[in-house]
Every structure is written in C-alpha cells, then in structure tokens.
Amino acid sequence: MKYKPRETTEAIAGAITGLLTAPGTLLLGRYHSGGQLQYVGRTTTLARATSQSVAALLSAAGEDHSWTGCFLSVGWGGRETLDVSLVEPRLVVEVGVDVAMDCAGRRNMGASWTM
Template identity: 50%
Template sequence: MVRVTTEAVIGAVTGSITAPLTLLLGRCDPAGRLRYIGRSTTLSRAAGRAVADQLAPPRAAHPWTGWRFSAGCGTQRTL
C-alpha cells in the first residue's frame, strides 16, 4: 500500500466554528495566498468538539468569502 500525505491548514468549516461539520482545507501558494485544496469527510460530534477547541475566527477578511463549495463528489448541493 502506498500512502501520500501533505500538510494543510483548516481554512474554513461548514456548520459553525463551535460545532464544525466538515473542514475546508487550504495551502498557501508561492505568493502567500490561501488556496482551497479539499475538504474532510463529515465529522462525528466528538471529532467536531475536539476540533472546535482548536479553531479561531479569522482576524481579517477571509480569502474564501463568497465562494461556493461542493457538498461531495457527484452532488449538486453546495456548502
């Protein structure tokens, strides 16, 4: 089995910052802009609570404000 990993930051969440449902992940490009790279699966309540303790709201304008994200592969619903 081959496994490839990379580092990412939690750029946003669905749900609320105190009870996240999914994590939207990003990485900084060479210019320092936060770029969306993917999302997590739906978090269990316990996982959401554990992650919520580590989250903070953005301190400035968020680079993804106004973006629409797909709810999942093959779905038309947006997040």
C-alpha cells in the same frame, strides 16, 4: 484485490461546515506562491469527539480571509454550494488523502482526518 494508494499531507483549515462550536467537516487549503490560501479539498465528516476537540481550536475569520466572497461547491464541478463558515487559517492538520488530483491540484476524494 483492490489497491488504493494513500498518503498523508498537511493542510490548513480555512472553513468549516456546521457550527463553529460543532464543525461537521473542515475545508482545507494550502498557500500558493502568491500568498493566498487555495482550496484543496475537505475532510470526511468529523466524529463527534473530534468535532468537539477541533472546535476548541477554531475562531471565526476576519474580512481579510482569502476565501471571503468565494462559493465552494458541494462536489467537483457541481453547481450546488456549501454553506460554510470561514475560520482563521491557523489550524494545520495532517490528513490521509487519496493520491489522485485534478489538473488544478485539488484532491478528488474527501480527506480523512488523522489525529
């Protein structure tokens, strides 16, 4: 038997892959004590219906976004970067996540979107 502990948590959508009108995944962050949005992980690929629902809640970010000028890698420790669009960090989502984290507090697995 395989046991996979999971929990739910809230995170803020700070960027997306795909188009603003049809996001593929959400890149998630949490605010740290300094007030900056810190990247913590991304969702698994959004289903088409979910993508359409989420798109209606997103807007492009301004130049003062915490992640402006940052490069987000495709995988943990990887050099290949994601092509992302920054969004205004207003959308709070509840995600189901694997409980494992790296030493920086980032989730080691993709987060699953829960509605």
